[in-house]
Amino acid sequence: DAGITQSPRHKVTETGTPVTLRCHQTENHRYMYWYRQDPGHGLRLIHYSYGVKDTDKGEVSDGYSxxxxxTEDFLLTLESATSSQTSVYFCAISESSGAPHEQYFGPGTRLTVT
Amino acid sequence: ELKVEQNPLFLSMQEGKNYTIYCNYSTTSDRLYWYRQDPGKSLESLFVLLSNGAVKQEGRLMASLDTKARLSTLHITAAVHDLSATYFCAVNTGGSNYKLTFGKGTLLTVNP
Known part of the structure; x- marks a missing residue:
């Protein structure tokens, strides 16, 4: 299994508070991704990174930084959490070069915003 | 806007039967992925399809890709209960940054 950990694994927070989720890898892979998973939507890309200090937005980036x-750490921050950000968050990593560029997923973080 | 559509979204089948899950996508892409997710778990990579006509098989699952039709299929042969899971297809839409757009998933339930 790819060496990916996410912390915390579960979190309950109140509306308006900042939250930071951490993704840590031991594979030295260049690419890292944050997704959220919601019923009926599959997985949607929030942000991704193609190197240290190199990041870009995905399709649902509003409210996230x-x-x-x-190389090993990719942090996702909700500046002011809202109930619509209640979700399961997955981090993924991908190898630096060559086919097939599979993405390997972490165990996920379940976030509840009350 | 890229769309990745899977159908069916829900599939209940009996053990021993065959069935196919379809994945259509709306723009050209150089690769297509299939993932499996068990309830409450993370995603597991099943197949990566890199070219038109690609076919890959693992056990009772076989995936194929038709880039001209923008269609991939995941065929299940002689289903067993252990195949019960949600299956996702995903399409690379980010060029060399390999951003994936996922379908909504197909929840497969195999009944004895």
């Missing part, structure tokens, strides 16, 4: 200061 990210940072990647070192």
């Amino acid at each position: 990210v940072s990647r200061s070192k």
Whole structure:
């Protein structure tokens, strides 16, 4: 299994509070991704990173920011959590070069915003 | 806007039967992925299809890709209960950054 961990695994927070989720990898892969999974929507990309300090938006980036200061860590921050951000968040990593560029997923973080 | 559509979204089948899950996508892409997700778990990679006409098989699952029709299929042969899960297809829409757009998933239930 790819070495990906996410922390925390579960979190309950109140509306308006900031929240940071961490994704940590031990594979030295270049690409890292944050997705959210909601019933009826599949997985949707929030932000991704193609290198240290190189990040870009996905299709549902509003209300989220990210940072990647070192290869192994990719942080997702909800600046002011809202109930619509209640979801399961998955981090994924992908190899640096060559086919097939599979994405390997972390165990997920279940976030509840009350 | 890219769309990735799976059908059916819900599939209940009996053990021993065959069935196919379809994945249509609306723009050109250089690769297509199939993932499996068990309840409460993460996603597991099943197949990566890289070219037109690609076919891959693992056990009772076989995936194929027709890039001209923008269609991939996941065929299940002689289903067993252990195949019960949600199956997702995903399409690379990010060029060399490999951003994936996922279908909504097909919840497969195999009944004894």
